[in-house]
Amino acid sequence: MLNVFKKIWEFSGKEQSNIKKSLVLGVVNAVFNAFQLWAIFIVLSALLGSGSGVRTALQAAAVMLLSILGKILTQYYSQLQRVHAGYFMASEKRIQLGNKLKAIPMGFFNKNSLGDITAIATTILSDVENTAPIILVNTLGGFLNAIIFAVSIMIFDWRMGCVVFAGIAVFLAVTSLMEKRSRKDAPLRQEAQQQLVSAVLETVQGMSVVKAFNLEAKRDKRVDKSIEESCGKNLAMEKSMVPFSALQQIVLHMFSVIMMFFSCYLYTTGRMELINCIMMLIASFIIFEQLKAAGSGTAILRLTETSIDRANRINEVPVMDERGAEISLEKHDISFNKVAFAYGKRRILDNITVHIPEKTVTAIVGPSGSGKTTLCNLIPRFWDADYGEVLIGGRNVKDFSLDSLMRNVSMVFQNVYLFEDTIENNIKFGKTEATREEVVAAAKKACCDDFIRLLPDGYNTRIGEGGASLSGGEKQRISIARAMLKDAPVIIFDEATANIDPENEDRLQSAIEALTKDKTIIMIAHRLKTVQKANQILVLNNGRIVQKGTHETLMKSGGLYADFIGVREKALGWKL
Numbered sequence: 159m160l161n162v163f164k165k166i167w168e169f170s171g172k173e174q175s176n177i178k179k180s181l182v183l184g185v186v187n188a189v190f191n192a193f194q195l196w197a198i199f200i201v202l203s204a205l206l207g208s209g210s211g212v213r214t215a216l217q218a219a220a221v222m223l224l225s226i227l228g229k230i231l232t233q234y235y236s237q238l239q240r241v242h243a244g245y246f247m248a249s250e251k252r253i254q255l256g257n258k259l260k261a262i263p264m265g266f267f268n269k270n271s272l273g274d275i276t277a278i279a280t281t282i283l284s285d286v287e288n289t290a291p292i293i294l295v296n297t298l299g300g301f302l303n304a305i306i307f308a309v310s311i312m313i314f315d316w317r318m319g320c321v322v323f324a325g326i327a328v329f330l331a332v333t334s335l336m337e338k339r340s341r342k343d344a345p346l347r348q349e350a351q352q353q354l355v356s357a358v359l360e361t362v363q364g365m366s367v368v369k370a371f372n373l374e375a376k377r378d379k380r381v382d383k384s385i386e387e388s389c390g391k392n393l394a395m396e397k398s399m400v401p402f403s404a405l406q407q408i409v410l411h412m413f414s415v416i417m418m419f420f421s422c423y424l425y426t427t428g429r430m431e432l433i434n435c436i437m438m439l440i441a442s443f444i445i446f447e448q449l450k451a452a453g454s455g456t457a458i459l460r461l462t463e464t465s466i467d468r469a470n471r472i473n474e475v476p477v478m479d480e481r482g483a484e485i486s487l488e489k490h491d492i493s494f495n496k497v498a499f500a501y502g503k504r505r506i507l508d509n510i511t512v513h514i515p516e517k518t519v520t521a522i523v524g525p526s527g528s529g530k531t532t533l534c535n536l537i538p539r540f541w542d543a544d545y546g547e548v549l550i551g552g553r554n555v556k557d558f559s560l561d562s563l564m565r566n567v568s569m570v571f572q573n574v575y576l577f578e579d580t581i582e583n584n585i586k587f588g589k590t591e592a593t594r595e596e597v598v599a600a601a602k603k604a605c606c607d608d609f610i611r612l613l614p615d616g617y618n619t620r621i622g623e624g625g626a627s628l629s630g631g632e633k634q635r636i637s638i639a640r641a642m643l644k645d646a647p648v649i650i651f652d653e654a655t656a657n658i659d660p661e662n663e664d665r666l667q668s669a670i671e672a673l674t675k676d677k678t679i680i681m682i683a684h685r686l687k688t689v690q691k692a693n694q695i696l697v698l699n700n701g702r703i704v705q706k707g708t709h710e711t712l713m714k715s716g717g718l719y720a721d722f723i724g725v726r727e728k729a730l731g732w733k734l
Contacts, residue, residue: 163294163298165463165466165467166290166291166293166294166462166463166466167294169247169251169286169290169466169469169470170243170247170290170291171247171250172246172247172250173242173243173246173247173250173291176239176240176242176243176246176291177239177240177243177291177294177295179235179236179239180236180237180239180240180243180291180295181294181295181298181299183232183233183235183236183239184232184236184295184298184299184302184303185299185302185306186228186232187228187229187232187233187236187299187303188299188302188303188306188307189228189306190224190225190228190229190232191225191229191303191306191307192306192307192310193221193222193224193225193228194222194225194444195307195310195311195314195437195441196221197218197221197222197225198437198440199314199433199437200214200217200218200221201214201218202433202436202437203433204218206432206433236295236299240291240292240294240295241291241292243291244286244287244288244289244290244291244292245287247286247287247290247291248283248284248286248287251283251286251469252279252283254472255275255278255279255469255472258472258473259275259472260560261560263540263541263542276355277351277355277468278468278469278471278472280355281351281355282351282465282468282469283465283469285462285465286462286465286466286469289462289465290462290465290466293462300449300450301326301330301449303449304322304326304445304446304449305326307322307441307444307445308322308323308326308445311438311441311445314434314437314438315424315430315434315438317420317424318417318420318421318438318441321413321416321417321420322413322417322445324413325409325410325412325413325416325446326449328409328413329406329409329410329446329449332402332405332406332409333402333406335402336399336402336403336406339398339399339402346391346394346395347388347391347392347394347395347464349391350384350387350388350390350391350392351388351391353384353387353388354384354385354387354388357380357381357383357384358381358384361380361381406450407450410446410449410450413446414442414443414445414446415442417438417439417441417442417445418438418439418442420438421434421435421438421439421442422435422439482556482557482558482559482560482562482563483557483558483559483562484559484561484562485553485557485558485559485562486562487550487551487553487566487647488551489516489551489552490516490517490550490551490566490647490648490677490678491513491514491515491516491550491551491552491678492513492514492537492548492549492550492648492678492680493512493513493514493548493549493552494510494511494512494513494533494536494546494547494548494549495511495546495547495548495549496509496510496511496545496546496547497509497510497511497533497536497543497545497546497547497548498510498543498544498545498546499529499532499536499541499543499544499545500544505701506529506532506701507529507532507533507536507543507701507702508700508701508702509546509702510533510546510701510702510703511546511703512696512703512706514678514680514694515678515693516551516678517676517677517678518678518679518693518694519674519679519681519691519692519693520679520680520681520692520693520694520695520696521681521682521683521688521689521692521694521695521696522534522680522681522682522695522696522698523682523683523689523695523696523697523698523719523722524697524698524699524718525699528698528699528700528701529698529701530682530698531652531682533698534569534650534652534680534682536548536555537550537555537567537648537650537680538555538563538564538567538569538650539555539556539560539563542556550563550566550567550648551566565646566646566647566648567646567648567649567650568588568641568644568645568646568648568649568650569641569649569650569651569652570637570638570641570649570650570651570652571637571652572652572653574630574633574634574636574637576621576628576633576636576637578620578621578622579620579621580615580617580618580619580620580621581610581613581616581617581618581619581621581636582594582597582617582618584621584636584640585597585600585601585636585639585640585643586640586643587640588640588641588643588644588646589643589644589645592643594617596643597617597639597643598617600639600640600642600643601617601636601639603639603642604635604636604638604639604642605635606632606635606636606638606639609632638670646677647677647678648677648678648679648680649674649677649678649679649680650679650680650681651670651679651680651681651682651683652681652682653682653683689709690709692708692709693708694706694707694708695707695708695709695712695719697712697717697718697719699718704717704718705717705718705719
């Protein structure tokens, strides 16, 4: 149990001060709670003839009022502090998770499904948020309350105090058994919950494929199975806790009864005064109430620990720019020196050595799977090369911090992702401080101003997650406007015009030419007119550069590039 408390304490981070305050207030609350015994003692003293009526009533009322007001105030502020700690420790972890995800290699997302990451950011951290500080404060507070009451009892009779301490010890032993049992069930429950999130998320994201291939029944079975599995694990955990919860209650009631009988026995044998006997009988009904609350919380201690362990797994993933520095570049040429890269055991790039001069356009062509996109992804460090080095302006990309590297690079992808936000904010994503005028200017250059103004709220129109409410071509043009607004010195186009309709192609091509003026451009393109205008063309095949040159020189020398141009309609599987 102490190990769980330690983990919660370490996980709370900046919120430790609020948890401390909540614990201190809990102790004070216990002291005020113990005042009830004092008030009862005053009343009993008067009833048994050792005090005057009015004076005793006023004393008892004052003490009881002090107890009630003290309990209300300390309970209120203690709860306020622990709720604050819960919310903010979880929000801080979510922010850390977001920052971490921006700095880890893309390979992490291949090995770890989106459902797992989503589960950590939502259900798992919600479990921690709603239980960790409450369990820590309530459990420790409950035990402290019981101990303070026990000390108060010892003031009246040390023998009864010993009975109370014995009850606390037995209760702790049962609680320890409960905690050990939950150690087995809690991870299974969390795993089932994570699988449920993953299954639901995958089904929702792939709904178009599910419907297209009439797989609704099959996918529903997987989701239903995940729901049943999660339900089963939750019920199993609850059932496994029932015997221990019952045993906790039995122990507390048993020791309450022992206090009653022992008090009566001591009084009847003349070894306890009547007032103390009555005090002990009354105390037996209230002494263990705080322990009951603490006991209910210990049932999910292991669940909280498992949630914290899962949330902390992200800390074990190494970031890619731990030693990166803020670097300002005077030149923006790009060099690959003997670069090799593999996805697992599958070699994608092999001994790539090429120089891309500053302020030139380089086109990359080759069959599907030849490594074109991977080569481009090594520049912004979506991946790190296994061997060799990638340089921008003569500096290894690994020398940059992530922020300083990305300030120098813009990317326009074929598969565009837009955020569930306004059109304006999606365009401003690369330059958040941009004005509305700058956004509109970029949109006009990217040929998307016309359709944006036709939307219900223009630039303030909110689009669905992933840009679901826009067509592929519209999303593509917004993505290009975003890159234009960022205005980075290095721009990478990964088949950026693939979804553009013919009527806008010429206008957009002119806009791209304006965007790329005086910049270092790398483009994977499938349109011949784009490739022909490049300063150099790299032809990739099986992870190697097999040809390099301008369109004219490559056509004269023959080979893969000339074959493609000559028989383009027959070159299945090729992408330019």
